[in-house]
Amino acid sequence: xxxxxxSVERAAAILRLLASGPRLLGVAELARAMGLPKGTLxxxxxxxxxxxxxxxxxATGKYRLxxxxxxxxxxxxxxxxxxxxxxxWADALAGRSRESAWIGxxxxxxxxxxxxVFRPDDSxxxxxxxxxxxxxxxxxxKVLLAHDPYGEPVAPPLEPHTEHTTVxxxxxxxxxxxxxxxxxxxxxEELVEGEVAVAAPIKDRRGVVVGAIGIRGAVxxxxxxxxLNMEYVSYVRDAARAITRDLAR
Amino acid sequence: xxxxxYVAAIDQGTTSSRCILFDEGGNxxxxxxxxxxxxxxxPGWVEHDAEEIWENVRGVLREAVSGAGIADGQVAALGxxxxxxTTVLWDRxxxxxxxPAVVWQDTRTxxxxxxxxxxxxxFREKAxxxxxxxxxxxxxxxxxxxxxxxxxxxRGEVLFGTMDSWLLWNLTGRHVTDVTNASRTMLMNIHTxxxxxxxxxxxxxxxxxxxxxxxxxxxxxxxxEGVQVASALGDQQAALFGQTCFEPGEAKSTYGSGSFxxxxxxxxxxxxxxxLLTTVGYQIGDGPATYALEGAIAVTGSLVQWLRDxxxxxSSAAEIETLARTVDDNGGCYFVPAFxxxxxxxxxxxxxxxxAGLTGFVTKGHIARAVLEATAWQTREVVDAMNADSGxxxxxxxxxxxxxxxxxxxxxxxxxLAVPVIRPxxxxxxxxxxxxxxxxxxGYWPDLDSxxxxxxxxxxxxxxxxxxxxxxxxxxxxxxxARTLDWVEx
Numbered sequence: 001x002x003x004x005x006x007s008v009e010r011a012a013a014i015l016r017l018l019a020s021g022p023r024l025l026g027v028a029e030l031a032r033a034m035g036l037p038k039g040t041l042x043x044x045x046x047x048x049x050x051x052x053x054x055x056x057x058x059a060t061g062k063y064r065l066x067x068x069x070x071x072x073x074x075x076x077x078x079x080x081x082x083x084x085x086x087x088x089w090a091d092a093l094a095g096r097s098r099e100s101a102w103i104g105x106x107x108x109x110x111x112x113x114x115x116x117v118f119r120p121d122d123s124x125x126x127x128x129x130x131x132x133x134x135x136x137x138x139x140x141x142k143v144l145l146a147h148d149p150y151g152e153p154v155a156p157p158l159e160p161h162t163e164h165t166t167v168x169x170x171x172x173x174x175x176x177x178x179x180x181x182x183x184x185x186x187x188x189e190e191l192v193e194g195e196v197a198v199a200a201p202i203k204d205r206r207g208v209v210v211g212a213i214g215i216r217g218a219v220x221x222x223x224x225x226x227x228l229n230m231e232y233v234s235y236v237r238d239a240a241r242a243i244t245r246d247l248a249r
Numbered sequence: 250x251x252x253x254x255y256v257a258a259i260d261q262g263t264t265s266s267r268c269i270l271f272d273e274g275g276n277x278x279x280x281x282x283x284x285x286x287x288x289x290x291x292p293g294w295v296e297h298d299a300e301e302i303w304e305n306v307r308g309v310l311r312e313a314v315s316g317a318g319i320a321d322g323q324v325a326a327l328g329x330x331x332x333x334x335t336t337v338l339w340d341r342x343x344x345x346x347x348x349p350a351v352v353w354q355d356t357r358t359x360x361x362x363x364x365x366x367x368x369x370x371x372f373r374e375k376a377x378x379x380x381x382x383x384x385x386x387x388x389x390x391x392x393x394x395x396x397x398x399x400x401x402x403x404r405g406e407v408l409f410g411t412m413d414s415w416l417l418w419n420l421t422g423r424h425v426t427d428v429t430n431a432s433r434t435m436l437m438n439i440h441t442x443x444x445x446x447x448x449x450x451x452x453x454x455x456x457x458x459x460x461x462x463x464x465x466x467x468x469x470x471x472x473x474e475g476v477q478v479a480s481a482l483g484d485q486q487a488a489l490f491g492q493t494c495f496e497p498g499e500a501k502s503t504y505g506s507g508s509f510x511x512x513x514x515x516x517x518x519x520x521x522x523x524x525l526l527t528t529v530g531y532q533i534g535d536g537p538a539t540y541a542l543e544g545a546i547a548v549t550g551s552l553v554q555w556l557r558d559x560x561x562x563x564s565s566a567a568e569i570e571t572l573a574r575t576v577d578d579n580g581g582c583y584f585v586p587a588f589x590x591x592x593x594x595x596x597x598x599x600x601x602x603x604x605a606g607l608t609g610f611v612t613k614g615h616i617a618r619a620v621l622e623a624t625a626w627q628t629r630e631v632v633d634a635m636n637a638d639s640g641x642x643x644x645x646x647x648x649x650x651x652x653x654x655x656x657x658x659x660x661x662x663x664x665x666l667a668v669p670v671i672r673p674x675x676x677x678x679x680x681x682x683x684x685x686x687x688x689x690x691x692g693y694w695p696d697l698d699s700x701x702x703x704x705x706x707x708x709x710x711x712x713x714x715x716x717x718x719x720x721x722x723x724x725x726x727x728x729x730x731a732r733t734l735d736w737v738e739x
Contacts, residue, residue, distance in 0.1 A: 078565065078567060078568050078571050079571070080567040080568060080569075080570040080571050080654070080655070081565050081567040081568060083567070083654050083656075084566070084567040084651070084654040084655075085567075087653075087654045087676060088277050088280070088675075088676070088677060089277075091276075091277070091674050091675055091676065091707055092276045092277045092278075094674065094707065095274055095275070095276035095674055095675070095705075096274070096276055116708065117674070117707045117708065118674075118705070118706050118707050118708060118709075120674055120705035120706075120707075121705070122705060122706055125706075125709075126709075127656075127708050127709065127710065129656055
């Protein structure tokens with residue numbers, strides 16, 4: 001093992017002590033437990049309070065673990081939770097647009113379908129929850145790639161699904177920039193001939209994109225003469241905003 | 250262009266009050282929601298503060314209407330659906346509650362209902378209900394005795410109402426209830442749809458305190474803002490209506506804290522031989538009442554909450570699916586949540602919950618599976634009873650309620666019932682049903698067919714296990730159920 005940083009080790013030891021039981025600890029107790037002078041601990045504690053990992057009780061002046069630290073391990077939004085919180089708005093989206101509604105999250109470079117509402121025409125349809133869509137060739141995927149917090153560049157080769165699929169990484173990057181700027185994505189027969197999709201981002205309370213919601217349907221309905229009907233875009237963005245508002249509560 | 254009009258539904262539930270605005274297509278436009286306190290003064294007692302609930306209802310109404318930028322004039326009608334049986338007593342002169350509201354789950358009337366055993370067949374025949382602590386009649390009796398209110402009730406100074414009645418009183422100033430809510434009191438004769446002297450005498454409830462029984466869909470009055478209040482339905486009946494189960498044999502199952510299967514049985518009440526209860530489904534204006542058979546399962550979604558709150562195995566109810574999917578099956582583990590006895594079709598108050606089949610192999614993932622399967626098997630028991638009573642075979646299950654977001658549960662239901670399970674487009678069928686009834690009463694929607702045209706399939710799950718596996722699991726479930734019996738020493 002190489003060189004370690006003493007103050008980081010001491011900070012870790014303080015966190016471990018604070019996590020060891022339900023009671024609050026004062027500087028004197030921490031100093032005794034760690035065999036260090038109180039002055040040394042003060043600086044570390046002040047820093048830990050500053051980043052939110054530790055909180056100081058107003059009344060007693062003692063310390064406990066901070067809320068920020070407690071939330072660190074559970075910040076990702078469970079996909080089943082996302083579905084539960086979105087279900088009413090996805091239904092309303094399918095109802096208004098008369099098209100099937102979809103919610104997806106990014107999973108190892110692909111879009112995992114976590115929710116699917118049938119097109120409301122009572123035709124034979126199969127539930128697609130749990131299936132994957134290619135990120136570069138779907139509206140959901142473009143939204144998710146455009147807001148991917150890790151921001152990795154799109155890696156070729158991009159598989160062509162139809163003659164319209166974007167296969168040039170530079171062209172896709174340019175489109176993702178546009179998606180980021182305008183707040184929604186479309187896909188014109190890039191996955192399946194004759195089908196068009198629109199999607200918009202769902203954000204959590206911190207503003208992080210945790211999923212995408214959209215619709216897909218026949219090109220004749222959504223984009224006659226391959227020109228997207230903007231009414232569908234507004235339905236999708238309304239639904240995305242409603243879920244985002246809900247997640248912020 | 251004229252401004253759009255909407256129908257508002259107040260869904261006054263056990264844990265929260267909500268207001269949902271629907272458009273003509275039955276789509277949700279806006280939602281307001283507020284939770285209220287659950288008061289547990291003693292084990293088995295559950296109370297609500299009726300004034301707090303009324304404040305919340307006013308608040309959610311504002312949130313869903315003006316909060317969403319909609320003018321009062323754009324609300325064509327307001328409907329009410331409510332937690333059933335919860336009993337409110339208030340002072341006619343001041344309009345203020347005279348005691349806490351006793352919630353349907355409250356079991357303080359246990360001894361009282363046992364003492365009524367001699368009248369059991371009377372209640373079965375006239376009220377269509379078994380003797381159970383759920384229903385309002387014994388709760389009224391208990392409150393009159395405990396708070397010394399009998400004389401004032403006899404003089405009509407203290408009034409009774411279920412939540413619909415309490416809200417209608419506050420919204421319109423009238424003391425009325427709807428026939429579906431009245432059918433849950435043990436005081437209404439389900440054949441005549443009127444308060445019954447024999448039932449009133451058996452329970453010792455004075456007639457002077459009771460509301461007028463009206464249909465489920467008519468204009469009861471107007472709010473202070475001038476909005477027509479035009480429907481009231483118990484929550485499960487509202488869901489039946491919202492699922493457009495207008496034909497005999499059509500059934501729905503709503504998955505909330507508890508779960509409720511209701512099957513439309515037409516204009517004649519069907520007496521159950523298999524532990525179900527007979528209830529009024531709905532009555533539109535002057536039309537005949539439509540009846541339903543009902544099977545209640547006390548603990549379904551609340552078992553998931555129990556896993557979250559009492560065991561801390563999950564941090565949100567939705568995570569049960571994530572946890573359950575960490576394993577492929579139940580690992581031999583079965584969970585029968587008979588927390589306050591077994592309800593339909595067993596009706597065994599001496600039963601208590603068990604987790605059976607535990608071995609060193611069982612993990613929390615297996616327990617999560619067993620929790621979801623418990624909801625499915627309890628549904629199966631009620632469906633079997635319903636098929637036997639009605640002589641009809643359920644061919645699809647129309648499921649709604651919050652738990653329909655759980656895909657693993659929906660798949661398990663299809664597997665266990667061996668029929669397709671369908672989720673309708675609007676899973677908020679309870680509020681939708683109240684909106685539909687209010688919209689029908691005011692002409693916002695012309696007829697039942699226009700409502701049926703709004704019903705669409707949002708998702709469908711097909712059975713995916715073979716008969717041998719289903720039989721094996723059913724056998725194990727029954728063994729686990731047998732182990733819950735005779736626990737409480739009477």
